Amino acid sequence: MPTPRPLAYLFDLDGVFYNDTRPIPGGADVIARLRAGALSDSPPGSRGRSAKGVPFRFVTNTTSKGRVSLAAKLQGFGISAEPREIFCPAVAAAAFLREKQASGVFFTTADTRAEFDDVREDVTQPDYVVLGDLGDDWTYAKLNQVLRYLLNGAQLIALGMSRYWRADDGPRLDVGPIASAFSYATGIAPIVLGKPARDFFLLALRDLHVDPVHCTMVGDDIVTDIGGAQSAGMQTILVRTGKFRPEDLEGAIKPDVIVDSIADLI
Numbered sequence: 001m002p003t004p005r006p007l008a009y010l011f012d013l014d015g016v017f018y019n020d021t022r023p024i025p026g027g028a029d030v031i032a033r034l035r036a037g038a039l040s041d042s043p044p045g046s047r048g049r050s051a052k053g054v055p056f057r058f059v060t061n062t063t064s065k066g067r068v069s070l071a072a073k074l075q076g077f078g079i080s081a082e083p084r085e086i087f088c089p090a091v092a093a094a095a096f097l098r099e100k101q102a103s104g105v106f107f108t109t110a111d112t113r114a115e116f117d118d119v120r121e122d123v124t125q126p127d128y129v130v131l132g133d134l135g136d137d138w139t140y141a142k143l144n145q146v147l148r149y150l151l152n153g154a155q156l157i158a159l160g161m162s163r164y165w166r167a168d169d170g171p172r173l174d175v176g177p178i179a180s181a182f183s184y185a186t187g188i189a190p191i192v193l194g195k196p197a198r199d200f201f202l203l204a205l206r207d208l209h210v211d212p213v214h215c216t217m218v219g220d221d222i223v224t225d226i227g228g229a230q231s232a233g234m235q236t237i238l239v240r241t242g243k244f245r246p247e248d249l250e251g252a253i254k255p256d257v258i259v260d261s262i263a264d265l266i
């Protein structure tokens, strides 16, 4: 008997639905079919499958763009998506800081900074330094600013620990290696609010009202997507697109299913 299809899905974005600026074929169709209620074995009317279709969320470690921009990007590729369906580390970090009523200083793009509009900024003695992907906007001066905040007692929040991502011109460093550099320099371990942190997956699952065991994560990163989702108790599908490399399958993390691309979910 084949494995039952999941009640719900979580999808990574970059490397699954697109590579930087180019869409990966099949993604728009998969999302349209989920909204129509296909690709799940749960009967119509059951909790997992409402009249609204099979529930899913997008879980991305992207910190160069906010949710509104990410939804617009997906819509530009013909993929139906709303900002509220997207979980990114900035959303989790803003909730974390609000709950603690803590102040922050933000090393993020302006787009991602907007997610922290209702969090108190303190550029003198912040409680937390929030580290996103500044890409080419990182300078040695900014890196040293972060270092000084940390040595002055601030804690470090990493918006995900992604190692790298695949841009049109080749792989580029993401937040993980930058956060690791500060850990090395200061001995301070970052608080990770994003994949592969278990709590980040659980935040999205809570929004879906689905238990991890009934949800499947689809991603191209063996560590943050597959390892992270497995640590949260989910099934996993690794796609051979985006940053996937055959060597990824030689490590300790084993995906439950491997497919060539998102198109194979149909």
Ligand SMILES: [Mg+2]
Binding pocket: 012, 013, 014, 015, 016, 219, 220, 221, 242
């Ligand atoms: Mg990815």
